[in-house]
Amino acid sequence: MPVYAPTRPDFDAIVVWAGFGGIYMCKKLTDQGLSVKVIEAAPDVGGTWYWTRYPGALSER
Numbered sequence: 439m440p441v442y443a444p445t446r447p448d449f450d451a452i453v454v455w456a457g458f459g460g461i462y463m464c465k466k467l468t469d470q471g472l473s474v475k476v477i478e479a480a481p482d483v484g485g486t487w488y489w490t491r492y493p494g495a496l497s498e499r
Contacts, residue, residue, distance in 0.1 A: 447475075452474070456483035456485065457485020460485065
């Protein structure tokens with residue numbers, strides 16, 4: 439059975455989902471000097487704003 443040595447990731451933090459909250463968290467973490475990996479199901483950022491378009495709306499609230 440092969441033995442694998444543990445490897446270190448190329449990032450300090452993972453942010454799951456790139457909606458408003460995920461983008462904000464990514465900004466706060468990078469402001470602190472951390473490297474961040476963002477995981478998003480959609481082909482682009484935006485969360486609800488990616489999946490549901492609101493013509494003319496600037497924010498969901």
